[in-house]
Every structure is written in C-alpha cells, then in structure tokens.
Amino acid sequence: MAPNDDSDNRVPRLVNRADFKNWTIRLRHHLCSIDNDLxxxxEKSSHIPTQTAPDSASTYTKDSTEPYPEDNLSAEDLRKVKNDSKAYSLMCKGLPLQVLSRLDAYQTGYTxxxxxxxxCExxxxxxxxxxxxxxxxxxxFEHINGETVHQMMNKFVHLITEMSNLGVKTDLQDLNDRLLCALPSSWKQTVTLLKHTEKFPxxxxLLxxxxxEVEIDEGSRNTDRSSSQAQYKYVVNPANTVENAFLAQDVTSAPNPNPNARLEPEVVIL
Structure with a gap:
C-alpha cells in the first residue's frame, strides 16, 4: 500500500458528537500524512482563485458553487482547488450518513x-x-457500590476527557484529591500513603x-490467602476443646480405632 493512500478504511470515523474533539485530532493527522495543505x-479556508475568466467581467466568489474552469486557472491555483476538493471528500468519508444529510448545503471543507x-459542540x-x-x-464524583476500582477510574478518566474537550481547565491538586477521596473506605491507608509521597500532587x-498497582497487588494477596485457607482447613470435635483440633489430612492418614463408631460432623474453620 502506498504511504499516501487515502482509502476509506484509513479515514478516521466520527463515532458520536462527544468524540468530535478527538476525531478532529485524528482527522488532522490523517490529512497531514497525505499533504499538509489538505x-x-x-481549518483556515478553501482557496479562492483571484483571476477573472476571459469571457466574464466577474471574479469567482466564496459563495460560488459552480466548478472552476480549469483552463482559466494557473497551475498553483489548480493544485490548491484540487486539494480543497480532496480534503472535503476525505472529511465526508469519516462522517455518518445522518450527519452528512445535515451538511448538504455546505460545499467546501472549511464551511x-x-x-x-x-x-457537535x-x-x-x-x-x-x-x-x-x-x-x-x-x-x-465518588465510588459506587458494586463497581470495581478499575471501573471507577475509567469513569473518572472519561469525565476528565469530556471536560478537556470543552476547554474546562482543572487544577492538578484538585484532580488528585477528588480521585483519592472517591476511593472506597478500605483504601484509607493507601490514600494516606499516596498523599504523603514527594511527587504528590x-x-x-501516574496516580x-x-x-x-495497589489493586493488582491486593488482588494477588487475596487469591493467595484464599488458597492458603482452603489448604489448611480444620476438623473439630464439638466435645473437645480447640486445642485438641487436628489437621484434616492427619485424620485421613491415622487408623480409626473404632470403625463402627459414629463420626462427628465436620466443622470447618476458615
């Protein structure tokens, strides 16, 4: 595939109105990778040739929807006019049909x-x-019961992105404090440690x-703890004291002195 190929599958797609800011960035990179003038x-304006057609006393205007007669254009004007047409075409390829239908009246990429x-905005x-x-x-903003910390952070990032797209400036200290305050109460010790690091805010x-990292580490420890508890479960005879409890694996290995005796129910201490 040629480096300057502009096939449909490479044109960034506008997903929804909330994605407009990010889509604009992607579209700009895509067009500049083909030609900066696109x-x-x-962004600035479509090129308007200034020369007058030989058989007319009028010059071309910005509102004109008639195609420019190529025979009357200089090589530079012709290149710019074609770039305008190409940019307009590529941009339209990235728009949903329901959006395009609202833009029929606009014939240039700029307008x-x-x-x-x-x-969109x-x-x-x-x-x-x-x-x-x-x-x-x-x-x-706060943590909602039932959601994971990872889900909560994704929600927070989405909110900050929306604010950034609208040009809402937020203080770094406020963002750090808001995110840490939203964590579940079980994170109280971790929050205190993070707030007292040299790099805070x-x-x-990074935050x-x-x-x-803490969430993954805690998840690993919980898994190890569960495995350990499952391995070392105790069987206790209610008639005896706790001191007389013995490991389950010892029960299966030791001979039963009275095979006809009724077995006491198993009580598992986790």
Missing part, C-alpha cells in the same frame, strides 16, 4: 467543518451549560497507575 483548507463543529450558551454540568459531576496518569 488540513489547511479544512462544512465549521457547521459540523457547531452541531453547540453554541456558547450550550457549551457553558455543559461545562457547568461537568464541573458539578466532578465535585460529586502527581500527573493523573492512576499507582492505584492500579
């Missing part, structure tokens, strides 16, 4: 992208409401990594 025509941004009032909502969610990825 992204420029999307189409600008309209798409408005659809909304106007200033809507963006302000979304920001307030996300800030409130961060303030109330720390980068969010999440340390929490995951």
């Amino acid at each position: 992204w420029k025509s999307i 189409c992208f600008k309209a798409l941004k408005s659809i 909304g106007g200033e009032q809507l963006r302000s409401l979304k920001k307030s909502k996300l800030k409130r969610e961060l303030e109330l 720390m980068d969010l990825d 999440i990594g340390k929490i995951e």
Whole structure:
C-alpha cells in the first residue's frame, strides 16, 4: 500500500458528537500524512482563485458553487482547488450518513467543518451549560457500590476527557484529591500513603497507575490467602476443646480405632 493512500478504511470515523474533539485530532493527522495543505483548507479556508475568466467581467466568489474552469486557472491555483476538493471528500468519508444529510448545503471543507463543529459542540450558551454540568459531576464524583476500582477510574478518566474537550481547565491538586477521596473506605491507608509521597500532587496518569498497582497487588494477596485457607482447613470435635483440633489430612492418614463408631460432623474453620 502506498504511504499516501487515502482509502476509506484509513479515514478516521466520527463515532458520536462527544468524540468530535478527538476525531478532529485524528482527522488532522490523517490529512497531514497525505499533504499538509489538505488540513489547511479544512481549518483556515478553501482557496479562492483571484483571476477573472476571459469571457466574464466577474471574479469567482466564496459563495460560488459552480466548478472552476480549469483552463482559466494557473497551475498553483489548480493544485490548491484540487486539494480543497480532496480534503472535503476525505472529511465526508469519516462522517455518518445522518450527519452528512445535515451538511448538504455546505460545499467546501472549511464551511462544512465549521457547521459540523457547531452541531457537535453547540453554541456558547450550550457549551457553558455543559461545562457547568461537568464541573458539578466532578465535585460529586465518588465510588459506587458494586463497581470495581478499575471501573471507577475509567469513569473518572472519561469525565476528565469530556471536560478537556470543552476547554474546562482543572487544577492538578484538585484532580488528585477528588480521585483519592472517591476511593472506597478500605483504601484509607493507601490514600494516606499516596498523599504523603514527594511527587504528590502527581500527573493523573501516574496516580492512576499507582492505584492500579495497589489493586493488582491486593488482588494477588487475596487469591493467595484464599488458597492458603482452603489448604489448611480444620476438623473439630464439638466435645473437645480447640486445642485438641487436628489437621484434616492427619485424620485421613491415622487408623480409626473404632470403625463402627459414629463420626462427628465436620466443622470447618476458615
């Protein structure tokens, strides 16, 4: 496959409106990998040739939907016009059909992208409401009974990503404190240790990594503890004291002095 191939399967797909910011980044990298001018025509503006057609006294305008007559364009103008068309085509390949249907009126990559941004991110009032909502969610963020710590952290990262996409700036100290405060009460000792490390407050990825290390380590110890308890279970005769308890494996190896005697029920101490 050629390095500059722009087949459908390589064009980033816009999954939903919440993914618009990340999709824009992926689209920019994709277009720039083909030609830097492709992204420029999307981000800045489509190229408008300034020359006048020989048989007309009017110049081409930004609102014109008529194709430019190639015979009247310079080589440089022709290259830029074709780049605009290519950028527009590639961007549209990454959009769902239901989104494309709302953009039929926009014939250039620049105007189409600008309209798409408005659809996905909304106007200033809507963006302000979304920001307030996300800030409130961060303030109330906590662990929910039944979810694992890993699930809780994924939820936290998703919330922070949404805030970042809307341009909401958050203090690193506040993020560290909010995440640690949301951990279950059983993590109290770990939280205290993390807060007293020299690197605190720390980068969010680093903090999440340390929490995951503790979670994995605790899971391994619980597994080892369960295995140990299953291996050393005790059998106790209720008529005897605890001091007279003996290991189950000793019971099976020792001969029974009275094979006709009724066996006492087994009591397992875990």
